[in-house]
Amino acid sequence: xxxxxxxxxTAEAPAATEGHSQRPPSRGPRPGGGPGGPRxxxxxxxxxxxxxxxxVEKIENINYKDVRLLAQxxxxxxxxxxxxxxxxxxxxxxxxxxAIKIAxxxxxxxxxxxxx
Amino acid sequence: xxxxxxxxxxxxxDMPEEDLxxxxxxxxxxxxxxxxxxxxxxxxxxxxxAYTVRRFHDGLYVLLTxxxxxxxxxxxxxxxxVTEPVLKFISVRIDEEQKRLAKIKAIRDxxxxxxAAPAPAAPEGGEAAPAAV
Numbered sequence: 001x002x003x004x005x006x007x008x009x010t011a012e013a014p015a016a017t018e019g020h021s022q023r024p025p026s027r028g029p030r031p032g033g034g035p036g037g038p039r040x041x042x043x044x045x046x047x048x049x050x051x052x053x054x055x056v057e058k059i060e061n062i063n064y065k066d067v068r069l070l071a072q073x074x075x076x077x078x079x080x081x082x083x084x085x086x087x088x089x090x091x092x093x094x095x096x097x098x099a100i101k102i103a104x105x106x107x108x109x110x111x112x113x114x115x116x
Numbered sequence: 117x118x119x120x121x122x123x124x125x126x127x128x129x130d131m132p133e134e135d136l137x138x139x140x141x142x143x144x145x146x147x148x149x150x151x152x153x154x155x156x157x158x159x160x161x162x163x164x165x166a167y168t169v170r171r172f173h174d175g176l177y178v179l180l181t182x183x184x185x186x187x188x189x190x191x192x193x194x195x196x197x198v199t200e201p202v203l204k205f206i207s208v209r210i211d212e213e214q215k216r217l218a219k220i221k222a223i224r225d226x227x228x229x230x231x232a233a234p235a236p237a238a239p240e241g242g243e244a245a246p247a248a249v
Contacts, residue, residue, distance in 0.1 A: 058224075060217055060220050061217055065124075065179075081137065102208060105206050106124055107175070113177075
């Protein structure tokens, strides 16, 4: 089973770069974005697959006191960086955002603008 | 119903050490008088605030870990609110999070032991391997 699902997934990437006639409709809703190869005149580059920092490093304890960790996921403006930019998985982003919000309330992180 | 809470508060940076100790000890007596326990007191020292609070840029952070009922926390919050040099405070319930972390840790330890002892545990071990990658 696992091999069957793996096969098409790996086959899909080269097919997209070749510009198969049947591929484009299916490419539209694909959320990953993928490399924008065909559009940029066949230039080949791979966008590295983003992985969740918390899953990779096995950080389960997302605490509001750990400013140094949380600050990595807060933009210069003070906003929480969206998942699509950081690659954090949904369960961890949920914990992360609530931790950031607590940290903001106790003046560890700014609501807006960079820390003084 | 005993729960564990973290109570973090910020006092103004020019507050003398003795006054801060006095404030903490009054809180401690309030905790013990209503049947709770003060598990730890940590003075995190002077820190830069992320934004100005009552025209202060710095503050002395104090972190208390308290075990007790919700009514006790309510009382502590009331005390902090009326204490003038306290700039900000927050109380966070942590027992459920701790329980969750302990559970995860137990699972990880168990998995580590099983993978360490019988290395070629073929079909069941194969399930864990892709998740790790």
